[in-house]
Amino acid sequence: MSPQRANQLIEAGLWLRLSGDHQGAQKLFERALQLDPGNTRAREYLEGAGVAQGASPFPAPPTEPVRAQVLGRMTPVAAPSLEGDWGAWAEGQGGPEEANPWKTPAPVYLPEDGGDGGRVDALELLSREDESEPEVFSLPESDTQEYGVPPEGDTQEYGVPAGDSELDLLLRGAEDLLELDDHSGAVDLLFKAQELAPGDPRVEALRQRSERMLMAMLESKLGDLGRVPRVRLQADDIIWLNLDHRAGFVLAQIDGSVTYEDLFALSGMTRLDTARILAQLLDEGVISAG
Amino acid sequence: MAESEPLIGIDLGTTNSIVATVQDGQPVVIKNRTGQALTPSVVAVSKNGKRLVGGIAKRQAITNPQETVYAAKRLIGRKFSSHEVQDALRSLPYAVVAGQHDDLRIRMGGKDLSVPEISAMILQELKADAEAHFGRPVSKAVITVPAYFNDAQRQATKDAGRIAGLDVLRIINEPTAAALAYGFGRTVNGRVAVLDLGGGTFDVSVLEINQGVFDVVGTGGDTYLGGEDWDNRIIEWLVFGFAKEHGIDLRKDRMALQRLKDAAEKAKVELSSVRESQINLPFISTPPGGGAALHLNATLTRDKLDDLTSDLAERVVGITTEVLGEAGVRPSELKEVILVGGMSRMPRIVEAVRGYFRREPCKGVHPEEVVALGAAIQAHALAGQESELLLLDVTPQSLGVAIAGGFVRRIIPKNTTVPTSATEVFATSKDFQRVVKIMVLQGEHEMAQQNELLGEFVLTGLREALRGQVEIEVTFDINAEGIVSVSAKDRETALRQSITVTASSGLTEEELKRIMEEQREYLMAARLSDELKAKRVELDTLARDVVDALTRARLLPGGGGLAVDVMPRAEQALDHARRVRDAEDVGALGRACELLSGCLTQLRAPAQGGARR
Numbered sequence: 044m045s046p047q048r049a050n051q052l053i054e055a056g057l058w059l060r061l062s063g064d065h066q067g068a069q070k071l072f073e074r075a076l077q078l079d080p081g082n083t084r085a086r087e088y089l090e091g092a093g094v095a096q097g098a099s100p101f102p103a104p105p106t107e108p109v110r111a112q113v114l115g116r117m118t119p120v121a122a123p124s125l126e127g128d129w130g131a132w133a134e135g136q137g138g139p140e141e142a143n144p145w146k147t148p149a150p151v152y153l154p155e156d157g158g159d160g161g162r163v164d165a166l167e168l169l170s171r172e173d174e175s176e177p178e179v180f181s182l183p184e185s186d187t188q189e190y191g192v193p194p195e196g197d198t199q200e201y202g203v204p205a206g207d208s209e210l211d212l213l214l215r216g217a218e219d220l221l222e223l224d225d226h227s228g229a230v231d232l233l234f235k236a237q238e239l240a241p242g243d244p245r246v247e248a249l250r251q252r253s254e255r256m257l258m259a260m261l262e263s264k265l266g267d268l269g270r271v272p273r274v275r276l277q278a279d280d281i282i283w284l285n286l287d288h289r290a291g292f293v294l295a296q297i298d299g300s301v302t303y304e305d306l307f308a309l310s311g312m313t314r315l316d317t318a319r320i321l322a323q324l325l326d327e328g329v330i331s332a333g
Numbered sequence: 334m335a336e337s338e339p340l341i342g343i344d345l346g347t348t349n350s351i352v353a354t355v356q357d358g359q360p361v362v363i364k365n366r367t368g369q370a371l372t373p374s375v376v377a378v379s380k381n382g383k384r385l386v387g388g389i390a391k392r393q394a395i396t397n398p399q400e401t402v403y404a405a406k407r408l409i410g411r412k413f414s415s416h417e418v419q420d421a422l423r424s425l426p427y428a429v430v431a432g433q434h435d436d437l438r439i440r441m442g443g444k445d446l447s448v449p450e451i452s453a454m455i456l457q458e459l460k461a462d463a464e465a466h467f468g469r470p471v472s473k474a475v476i477t478v479p480a481y482f483n484d485a486q487r488q489a490t491k492d493a494g495r496i497a498g499l500d501v502l503r504i505i506n507e508p509t510a511a512a513l514a515y516g517f518g519r520t521v522n523g524r525v526a527v528l529d530l531g532g533g534t535f536d537v538s539v540l541e542i543n544q545g546v547f548d549v550v551g552t553g554g555d556t557y558l559g560g561e562d563w564d565n566r567i568i569e570w571l572v573f574g575f576a577k578e579h580g581i582d583l584r585k586d587r588m589a590l591q592r593l594k595d596a597a598e599k600a601k602v603e604l605s606s607v608r609e610s611q612i613n614l615p616f617i618s619t620p621p622g623g624g625a626a627l628h629l630n631a632t633l634t635r636d637k638l639d640d641l642t643s644d645l646a647e648r649v650v651g652i653t654t655e656v657l658g659e660a661g662v663r664p665s666e667l668k669e670v671i672l673v674g675g676m677s678r679m680p681r682i683v684e685a686v687r688g689y690f691r692r693e694p695c696k697g698v699h700p701e702e703v704v705a706l707g708a709a710i711q712a713h714a715l716a717g718q719e720s721e722l723l724l725l726d727v728t729p730q731s732l733g734v735a736i737a738g739g740f741v742r743r744i745i746p747k748n749t750t751v752p753t754s755a756t757e758v759f760a761t762s763k764d765f766q767r768v769v770k771i772m773v774l775q776g777e778h779e780m781a782q783q784n785e786l787l788g789e790f791v792l793t794g795l796r797e798a799l800r801g802q803v804e805i806e807v808t809f810d811i812n813a814e815g816i817v818s819v820s821a822k823d824r825e826t827a828l829r830q831s832i833t834v835t836a837s838s839g840l841t842e843e844e845l846k847r848i849m850e851e852q853r854e855y856l857m858a859a860r861l862s863d864e865l866k867a868k869r870v871e872l873d874t875l876a877r878d879v880v881d882a883l884t885r886a887r888l889l890p891g892g893g894g895l896a897v898d899v900m901p902r903a904e905q906a907l908d909h910a911r912r913v914r915d916a917e918d919v920g921a922l923g924r925a926c927e928l929l930s931g932c933l934t935q936l937r938a939p940a941q942g943g944a945r946r
Contacts, residue, residue, distance in 0.1 A: 291616020311396025
């Protein structure tokens, strides 16, 4: 069970990494290695991630991002009233520790009545979806089969009303990731859940919450949104970065006159996606905060 | 003595707008708050519901096409059913719907807005730029319109000004403004051609200047020829080159297209002063099979650009020839040729014009600013200091009535100075005609149908007689405000009917009032929300600092020498801040900030070595 779980975590980690969340990915790889210390893939990816970061000619500024990540834990000896995260409740929300209806400790697996032997959890769902981004999985199709994931569209065989159970799984997965402090991954999962069950109040509530958390984290990383970010690198250096076209687009808009707030309006993407890209560019030292 | 109120001139363009003023006797352009002379005439509502105007709206135009309105000038004051609007609809990505009285509404941000409202957003932006420049309120302006604009379009432009909180002193013709900027009102007597090649339209006007009076002799052009066509040729060239190299069609990707558009315009502008331009667009596209994002690198030379756009330059000459021909003016008769609009920076265009007219055209250093400068000069003149330059208000188009056979009888020719009045006598056209219908028309075409119908009324109770025996006197009267009243009188019975025609922009007075009210509310709300936002940021920063300072104090033995009550009070202040943060009360937020900053000072005091006990 542990190795299987570990592999699922790795798949999820790869997925996150490709969507730009390296820290989240690293966390999942580490967790996978804890569960299954002999897992070579986990070790490989973990080392790979380290190498990739080390190899970057523009290492991230050392302290800032880490601080942002643990914003919620910044006040270890604080009185109860201070527990939690200013950023989070500043966004009109309680801190992460308080009033979370989904806070039950990670019930990852599907209840027994969920199917005949198919212990499917959210991470598996995660790992087999998304043909639209084929580059997400570097593994051949057969590898996925090994983990007992039913082929696409076979969910019905398990006698589970597809929408509902997948939804539950996704919700649990999201809680799982929130548990790991990975809001970025949780948002992705919840986005998927929303596609399955548009308007489901639980998904909506959880998604809003985690988005807000994530947004607050990203915004605190970006700082004052009225500031004007600047590109730190020469055009000749930029082409050697590892960016996708969306990051390329955002980077192209940074001309020394637009503010972060303007960029949110300009990007044509959601505020969250834009903030993520900006945070990534900032982390990699491509732009300066202004 | 208090300084006189600043006056501005506005060139409200199809693609770009400019505001100017006269300072120390010199007309100058007022740069906008991002430091540019040109403000793109684009408004948008972004994904997060924010209203964007100008450069920022233009830059997201392609990635957010449904919510971005550009070239509203092509629609202003027009009827929904007109063929100009129907033509425009085919190419516009934003939604246009019919209004209640055959006017049109533009759907933006989930609201149906009239065209003057859209234009008002641009005017408001320019007004704010001017206010930032002067450091005090600005409310009086002269706005320019193309010479071919009819009354409805002029009135709609005026309405836009009113909505934006501007008192529109005068609407003047763009070519007239350009000629004014060159001082031709004083120095030239004779005919002048003005060629205005802007971002989206090409207008040709022939003016007759006589002792400082400007007459529009002929107008024409193409409302779909401008700098954007040149940009599009560059985009096509780039897209084609990229497709050949990588097999990817960049036009399918909105983000790529937006970058191509920005880059094409930049390259075009550069090539007016240098012979070669580098186009570098890193990470323009991620290949469909995955893998590293691709870069686009290209070098465009001026010769290549001329090559790509030679037919466009030919069209400029062709249209000019046509308009001059229609006006019956030979190029050699012209006293001057003025080149206006950003595109006249292009060497190829100047060359083509020089070749056609066989003379050097007048072209300032900043040809796109000329119209706004002229408008500023006119505004200044209207204020009374330089009455010699005062333009008379004239009727922009002829006024007349429909007569038998579907023709028009002109009663007041265009360019007549107002106020004015004219009377003409008509006779019945049928035997035993008891009723006559008076249709008031505006325009230059001899067929009634081709003119704008301003209004109609019926005169009844005519004596039964053979045709031609009953005489009806029709009188047109235009007062100083441009309001036209038309009356018809049966000469025998003295029976009289009349109507008053006010130019209508498509908006009724009530609608206008409501819109102006909404505008005021919007501005108030925007100002309030800006203040709230700023205060919240301040509050958040202070709160974080207080939390930090508290944490530090707790870690130190004995609280780092703080007074007993400092920490609990800081906690209370934080609690209070938390409570008021989401309230829409700037005052409460301000007080919470003060409270927090007081706590912060106390918390930090011993750390700075100066224990105050």
